[in-house]
Amino acid sequence: MTEAIYLEVSEKTDAAMKANRQVSVSGMLKILGVSRSGYRAWQNRKTSSTQQRRDAVKAKIMVIYDESKQNYGAPKITKKLQQEGEIISERTVGKYMSQLGIKAQWAKPWTITTKDSDFSNELQNILNEQFNPERPNAVWCSDITYIWTTVEK
Template sequence: MTEVIYLKVSEKTEAAKKAGRRVSVSGMLKFLGVSRSGYHAWLHRVPSDTEKRRESVKEKIQDIYDDSRQNYGAPKITVELRKTGEVISERTVGTYMRQMGIRAQWSKPWTITTKDSDFSTELQNILDEQFNPDRPNTVWCSDITYIWTIDGFVYLTSIMNLFSRKIMPGHFQKHWKYPA
């Protein structure tokens, strides 16, 4: 928390210097409730080896993430880092990615639910868009749909008599297909 305060004080001081204004760093530090000695020690602190390694790994993570067009998550980035000889866990990579504000793109896989075939040679259009037949049971129309349930997909087929515009009783089936 104090590091954030020190960083803000440092930014404000630099901005004031650039604008040609004088600012009391001691006054700011006293107002914010942090010590002057702590601030000056922070200003002259040299990053530790751990901190240097952390920043180096974060740069590598960013490079791998950008090269993958922002698709790779922590597992794949960990594999890529290990290929370069880096010893790091997937959890650490995930933590660094969260700190950096990056995450993998996820898209739902697209599944083909129907199979289209070329019926042009097998079927002929004998109805010719005449949807008002003169007698019952001369023209039927059907449709099929699927409904997702807890047990799997339920395929529902209905057949309609175009003369009466009613669903034919007893001409329905349900087909169960359980998920794999």
């Protein structure tokens, strides 16, 4: 919670400096109810080694994702990272990808929906246009049509 306040104060002071205005940081912190010493400590705080590693892994994930033309998901990115020597799980890569706001592209499988127009060798007309069979279930007819539909959840 206080980190969000510190970020806001920092952004406001940066904007004021760019606009050549003077802003009372102490006054802002007093109004917001946080201490000056806490703000200064937050400003001077260095990122931890864990956070540095996370940022480095996220950068590698973005590089691999962009090299794959934004197609790879967590499983393939995990394999690439492991080949590079990183020790990381697929779940962690998926979590980092969601934090970065990226996800794999799903390629729709291509299905052949038409055949060659020359059916003379393969198909035989065994009905000879006699559509009134002598008994039930003697003649069956079907047609296959591929129609893409959307599935609503």
